[in-house]
Amino acid sequence: MSTGTTPDQATWTQRYGDALMNTFGAPKRVLVRGEGAVLWDADGGRYLDLLAGIAVNALGHAHPAVVAAVSEQVATLGHVSNFFTTPQQVRLAERLLALVEPGGAPAGSRVFLASSGTEANEAAFKMVRRHGGRQRPRILALEGAFHGRTMGALALTHKAAYREPFAPLPAEVEFLPFGDVAALERAVGPDVAALVVEPVQGEAGVRPLPPGYLGRARELTQESGALLVLDEVQSGMGRTGAWMAHHLEHVGGGVVPDVVTLAKGLGGGFPVGAVVALGEHAGALLGPGEHGTTFGGNPVAAAAALATIDVVEGLLPHVRELGRTWREDLAAAHPAITEVRGEGLLLAVRLSSPVAAALAAELMDRGFVVNPVAPDAVRLAPPLLLTHEQAASFTAELPAAVDACTGAP
Template structure:
C-alpha cells in the first residue's frame, strides 16, 4: 500500500482544482455582488460587511474590486505578523502536511512546546500550566469555570465575581455575564454569574468590593473594546494585593493586549495573576486561545473531566503560536512596537481635530473633537485605510506589529483631510 503522506503532482493538482471549483464563480464577482450573496447565505449578526477582502500581504489587503487598503486594525489585534507572513504560512502548511488534528485524547510536540514557551515568557512559577482553547471567549469561559472552584466554606461561601465597568470579556453566556455593556447582556438574561461591576482604575472601589464572598476579579489591563482605556501599573499591583488578602482569584484578560501588542508580551507584566487568558494575536490569524494558570494550587482546581475542547490545542494552532513568538523574539518586534507606538501617538497628538490620544505599543486610540468616529471609519475606508470606531468619539488602531513608520505616515498625512471630510 502506498504511503498516504506522499503527495504526487497529480493529487496536488486535484486539490487545487477542487479549491478553484468552489470559489471560481465567486471570485469573478464584484464586491457589491458578493455582499448580496453574503446577506443571502450568512446569519446577519455582523451586519453588512464593509468590504469583501480577497488577498493580503504584509500590512495591506485587497478587496474583490482590486482596491488596496492599509490595515490599521489587524483583524482587531489578531494579525500580529501581518497578512500571508512567509514563516507563519510555511509553518502552518508544514504542520498540516504532517499532522493537522488529533483530538484531546492525544497531544503533540507543538502543543507541549507552545505551553512551555507561554509559561516561560509569562514568568510563571513552578507548577503552573496551560489550557488551550480556540478563542478569547472560550479562554474566559475556562477561567470562569476554574474560579467557580474557589468556593470558600459552607459558613462563608464565595458566590460573587467582580468585573470592571466598560469591561468586555466575550459573547458566550458565561463570558457575557462579565461583559459590562447592557445592550449585549439584556437580550440574553438571565445570565449565569453573580457579577458586580465597579469603576475601572479606582483602587478604593476595588478594595471595598472584594471581601470573603468574592470568588474572583476579572480585569483587562487595557480595556480595548471600551476605547483603549488604560489601567495603571499601580492599580494592577493593588488588585493583586487586595485579591490575595481576601482569598479571591485574580484573572487578567489579555486577549487583546497580549502577545506583544503593547510592547511587552503581556500588558500586566510584572504583576502575576492567578489566571491569564490569551487569544487574538497568539495565532497570528489562526484561531487559538489559551488560559495560563499560575501555581500548583490553582491548577488543582480543574481535574480530568472538568473541562474540555475538541479543537483546542490542535497541532496547527500551536505551531502557529510558536511561529508568532519566534518571530517576535527573533525580529526584536517588542522594541519596534514600543518605538513606533510612541511615535504614532506623538504624531496623532498634533493633528487638528484630535482631542485626546492614549494607548501602549501598537494599541492606540484617539478621540475626535466632534462626535463623528463612525463616519471617519467610512471616509478612511474609501481612502484605503482600515480603522475602527469603538464609540461615537473614539477611533482604535491595532495594526500588525510589523508595520513601519513609513506606512503609518501615509495614514497620518491623510488624516487631517479625512477628519475634515467626515
C-alpha cells in the same frame, strides 16, 4: 471594477446577505488578498490594514513564517483530539509558561489551550466558579469590560445591550467603576471568588488601567483569597510592546496574577486561545473531566502560534518605538484630536465630537482600515510589523479625513 466572470463586491455582499446570519451587519468590504499590512478587495481596492482583524494578525497577512509552519504541519499531522498530545502542543504550553511572566511562570503553573479569546475566558470563568464554590459567590469585573459573548464570558461583559437579551446569566457579576481604587477596596472581601480585569480595555475605547490599580488589586485579592484574573486577549502577545500589558511598569508594576487569558495575536491569524493558571495550586482549578475542547491544542494551531511567537519576539522593540512616536505624531495631527491613548500598537484616537463612525468610513474610502471603537474614538491595532513609513502615510491623510467628517473648510 472586476472583469470577466469573477464576482464583484456587490455580488459577494448580496450572496453574503442571502447565506449568513445578520450578526455582524453588512460587511464593509469583500476582502480577497493580503500581504504584510496591506489588503485588497474584490474590486481591486487597496488598503493599509490598521486593525489587523481586531489585533489578531500580529504578523500581518501571509507572513512566510506562519505560512510555512501551518503548511508543513497540516501536511504532517492536522488533528488528533485531546485523547492524545503532540510535540507542538507541549512546546506551545512550555513557551507560554516561559513568557507569561518575566523570568517565567511560578512553579506549578499550567496551561489550557483553546481556540478563541471567548473560549479562554469561558474556561477562566469556570475556574473562578470552581475556586469560589458556595462560600465565595461574588465575582467582580469592571465597567466597560468586554470578555466575550458566550454565556460565562458574557456574564463578565458590562455592556447592557450585549447582556440583556440573554438574561439571566450564569452569575451575578458586580461591575465596579473603572480604575476606582476606593470602590475596589470596598468591594473585595472573603466572599469574592475573583476579580476579572483587562489591563487595557480594548472594546471600551482602549483604556489602560491607571498606574497602581493592578498593584492594589493584587494586594486585596491575596489578602481575601480571591483570584486575580487578567484578560490579555487583546493586549497580550506583544501588542503593547511587552509580552503582556501587565508587564509594563506603569500598568502592572511586577504584578503576578493567578490566571491570564490569551488569544487574538497568539496565532498570527490562526484561531488559538490559551488560559495560563499561575502558581502551585493552578492544577486544582480544573481537574480531569471538568472542562474540554475539541480543537484546543490542535497541532496546526500550535505550530502557527509557535511561529508567531518566534517572530514577534524580535518585533517588541519596534512596537515600543513606533507606538511612542506614532502616538506623538497623531496627537499633533489635527485640532479635533483631543487625546491619543493606549500602549504600543494598541491605540485610540479620540475626537472632540462623536464622528468616529463617519471617520472610519471616510478613511476606508481613502484606503485605511480602522475601527470606530467608541462614538468619539477610532481604534488602531495594526500588524506589529507596520513600518514607520506606513504609519506616517496614515498620519498625513488623517487631517483631511477629519475635516471631511467635521465640516471644516
